[in-house]
Amino acid sequence: xxxxxxxxxxxxxxxxxxxxxxxxxxxxxxxxxxxxxxxxxxxxxxxxxxxxxxxxxxxxxxxxxxxxxxxxxxxxxxxxxxxxxxxxxxxxxxxxxxxxxxxxxxxxxxxxxxxxxxxxxxxxxxxxxxxxxxxxxxxxxxxxxxxxxxxxxxxxxxxxxxxxxxxxxxxxxxxxxxxxxxxxxxxxxxxxxxxxxxxxxxxxxxxxxxxxxxxxxxxxxxxxxxxxxxxxxxxxxxxxxxxxxxxxxxxxxxxxxxxxxxxxxxxxxxxxxxxxxxxxxxxxxxxxxxxxxxxxxxxxxxxxxxxxxxxxxxxxxxxxxxxxxxxxxxxxxxxxxxxxxxxxxxxxxxxxxxxxxxxxxxxxxxxxxxxxxxxxxxxxxxxxxxxxxxxxxxxxxxxxxxxxxxxxxxxxxxxxxxxxxxxxxxxxxxxxxxxxxxxxxx
Ligand SMILES: Cc1cc2nc3c(=O)[nH]c(=O)nc-3n(C[C@H](O)[C@H](O)[C@H](O)COP(=O)(O)OP(=O)(O)OC[C@H]3O[C@@H](n4cnc5c(N)ncnc54)[C@H](O)[C@@H]3O)c2cc1C
Numbered sequence: 448x449x450x451x452x453x454x455x456x457x458x459x460x461x462x463x464x465x466x467x468x469x470x471x472x473x474x475x476x477x478x479x480x481x482x483x484x485x486x487x488x489x490x491x492x493x494x495x496x497x498x499x500x501x502x503x504x505x506x507x508x509x510x511x512x513x514x515x516x517x518x519x520x521x522x523x524x525x526x527x528x529x530x531x532x533x534x535x536x537x538x539x540x541x542x543x544x545x546x547x548x549x550x551x552x553x554x555x556x557x558x559x560x561x562x563x564x565x566x567x568x569x570x571x572x573x574x575x576x577x578x579x580x581x582x583x584x585x586x587x588x589x590x591x592x593x594x595x596x597x598x599x600x601x602x603x604x605x606x607x608x609x610x611x612x613x614x615x616x617x618x619x620x621x622x623x624x625x626x627x628x629x630x631x632x633x634x635x636x637x638x639x640x641x642x643x644x645x646x647x648x649x650x651x652x653x654x655x656x657x658x659x660x661x662x663x664x665x666x667x668x669x670x671x672x673x674x675x676x677x678x679x680x681x682x683x684x685x686x687x688x689x690x691x692x693x694x695x696x697x698x699x700x701x702x703x704x705x706x707x708x709x710x711x712x713x714x715x716x717x718x719x720x721x722x723x724x725x726x727x728x729x730x731x732x733x734x735x736x737x738x739x740x741x742x743x744x745x746x747x748x749x750x751x752x753x754x755x756x757x758x759x760x761x762x763x764x765x766x767x768x769x770x771x772x773x774x775x776x777x778x779x780x781x782x783x784x785x786x787x788x789x790x791x792x793x794x795x796x797x798x799x800x801x802x803x804x805x806x807x808x809x810x811x812x813x814x815x816x817x818x819x820x821x822x823x824x825x826x827x828x829x830x831x832x833x834x835x836x837x838x839x840x841x842x843x844x845x846x847x848x849x850x851x852x853x854x855x856x857x858x859x860x861x862x863x864x865x866x867x868x869x870x871x872x873x874x875x876x877x878x879x880x881x882x883x884x885x886x887x888x889x
Contacts, residue, residue, distance in 0.1 A: 455485045463510040465502045467752035467819040472510035472880075479517045480539075483593065483601065483625045489516055490623055490877070491599030497878055498623045500569020501541065503562065504845035505755045505822075508573070508618055511880025516623065518566060524548050525626060532631040533590060538568030538624045546741045554631040555739060558582040561746050561790075568624050573845035574616045574802050576811070577744075578792035579663045583804070586615040587797045591628040594621065597873040601625065612861075613868050615799045618844055620869050620878045620887070637662055637679035638688050639743045642733040643726070644676045650769065657793060662744060665791040667812075669776055670719040670784065671726040674791070679744065688737040700729045701750050708786055708817040715826065718784030725787050754822035757813040757843035758835035759794070759803035765810040768838045772812070775830045783830035786817050800861035803841045811843070822847065852888025 458477040464470070478489050490496055493514040500518070502509055518539025526535035532554050536545060543563035549555050558577040565575065567585070576584035590606045594614060602622075604614050614621055639662065644652075649665055656663050662679030682688070707721035736743050760768050776785050790813035794804040803809055812835075816825040832848055834840075841858050842848035856862045866887060873879070879889060 455479050455481055463499065463502070463515055465504065465509065467505070467754060469505065469754060469819060469822060470507045470509065474510065474515045475513040477515045477517055479520055481520045483595070485521075486516060486595045486623050486625055487599050487601060489514060490595050490597065493877065494875075495877055495879075496623075497619055497880070498538070498568060500539075500566035500572070501564055503565050504569070504573060505847045506845055507880075507882040508844065508886075509569075511882060512878070518568060522566075526628075527552060532633065533628055534631055535591075535626055535628040536567060538592075538627055539566050541566055542570065543747075546745075549631055550634055550739060550741065553634050555634045555741060556585065556588060556629065557632045558585070559740055559745050560585070561744070562749070563741070563745050563747065564749065567627055567629075569845075571615065571627065572617060572619050572624070574799070574843065575845065576792070576794055576803075578794070578811075579657060579661065582792075582794050583797045584616065584794070584799065584802055585629075586799055586802065588629045588631075589615050589627055590630050593625040595623040595625055597622065597875065597877045610868065612798050613800050613865050616801045616844070617865075617869075618801070618883065618886075620883060621872050622878070634739060636682050636684050636686070636737060636739055637743050638682050638686070639677060639679040639736050639738065640733070641675060641677045641735075643668070643673045643730045646672050646674060646773075649674045649676055650766070662740070663793060664744075666788040667791050668722060668726050668730055668787050669773075669789055670722040671730075671787075673726060673730065675730045675788065677744070679740075682737070686737075689735060690737060691733060691735040693734050694732055697729050697732075700725070703728065704787070704817055705751060711784065711786070712818050712821050712824075715782040715784045716779075718786060722787050730787075751817070752819045754816050754819040754825070754847060755813060755843075756815075756828045756831060756847040757790075757811055758831060758840045758848075759809045759811045759843070760835060760838050760840040762793070762808040762810055764838050768834060768840070769812075771834055772831070775834060776827065781826060781830065783826040785827040785831075786815055788815065789813055790815075800865050801844070801859060803843065805859065805861070809841075813846075851885055855886070856888070 456479040495512040496514040497512045498516040521537045521539040571586040574584045660678045661681045664677040666675040711718045792811045
């Protein structure tokens with residue numbers, strides 16, 4: 448006997464709040480969708496609607512419409528082709544569920560961000576990425592998706608569709624992504640070595656490492672003269688590795704960081720000493736581990752909130768930019784002292800119109816404050832943004848930045864094409880919010 452389709456759960460009136468509390472918007476309705484039909488019905492009838500992910504973006508790109516679609520029950524794997532390794536999922540699936548499924552089938556994604564609690568819909572819509580190994584943002588691995596357009600019709604966008612490079616990373620303004628098919632790769636293992644390496648050394652060597660290693664990430668430790676370098680080499684699953692574990696005190700890093708950085712709200716200069724203490728306590732050892740890309744390189748627990756910015760610059764301009772970045776952050780003429788870590792990662796050129804790596808290999812540099820609620824007065828964000836804009840850098844769509852359409856337009860060769868497509872697909876601006884109107888200049 449067929450199961451009767453019930454109406455989705457609806458919350459009438461409320462406030463949507465992002466994971467760290469820095470973005471909040473009231474809504475008239477929040478609909479917990481469970482099927483594509485639920486999305487179609489909601490989009491057809493609403494004047495102003497967006498799909499949320501897990502709300503882990505720092506930029507105000509999630510809510511702000513009267514109707515919100517909550518995908519937490521729209522999270523299943525709906526198809527998997529063992530021959531080609533293509534997996535089809537509902538867009539609300541969290542990365543950790545997807546990766547567990549893929550690993551159980553002997554597959555994985557080519558490149559992973561350092562967070563597994565995000566939804567796939569949210570991750571691809573913002574250009575979420577990992578590092579090296581021919582790395583691209585997750586969006587680049589989308590081979591097909593079903594998109595619910597503003598008029599409620601559904602289109603299947605395939606890899607060879609001229610709109611695919613726009614749809615792949617679209618900040619939710621072209622439509623609601625219903626299902627996503629991703630191209631996967633056979634599961635592989637890495638030997639991962641982590642250690643602190645002096646800035647003078649890693650700056651000299653990193654280009655060579657990009658050729659030698661399958662995984663390279665530099666967790667830069669500002670104000671210490673060191674980076675925590677993570678390098679991985681592909682190995683067979685049965686290759687023996689002499690593992691070296693981290694000392695037990697490392698488990699206290701977040702706790703100690705939180706306590707030290709709380710003082711930097713009033714005394715930004717204290718950051719220099721705090722970072723040196725953190726380096727000495729938690730980044731002076733060496734570890735060797737073996738695991739899958741997911742198992743060995745992705746952080747699994749998120750005990751505290753933080754606020755993030757991240758910028759991308761052409762690989763060829765990185766060395767000059769980095770020298771200026773160190774000068775700016777070290778200068779005693781400003782209060783732009785930066786917390787640990789500043790994450791340096793590497794992406795190959797891709798073809799996605801709003802990707803940070805559109806048609807050029809890039810280096811991405813993160814900037815973080817552990818005091819999320821005081822992010823507005825964290826001067827490092829402003830210094831980093833000004834410097835990257837000066838070097839033609841592009842911001843991570845999901846993270847904090849101030850640049851608006853007039854500056855962004857110059858950074859993306861297909862900006863106008865993207866806006867024309869948006870106008871055609873959503874002429875009434877159903878998927879827009881005040882923040883997105885400013886960002887896109889609509
Ligand atoms: C601790 C932490 C670590 C992080 N690490 C990384 C990292 O390593 N690399 C990296 O690149 N980023 C990283 N990020 C950023 C993160 O990946 C993005 O913010 C991501 O978008 C969050 O996913 P989400 O499910 O929370 O999406 P949300 O923040 O909820 O949504 C993001 C956007 O996607 C839209 N959206 C969501 N689902 C759909 C859909 N189905 N159809 C259309 N639009 C949709 C939303 O409306 C919104 O505009 C990190 C963030 C945090 C907090």
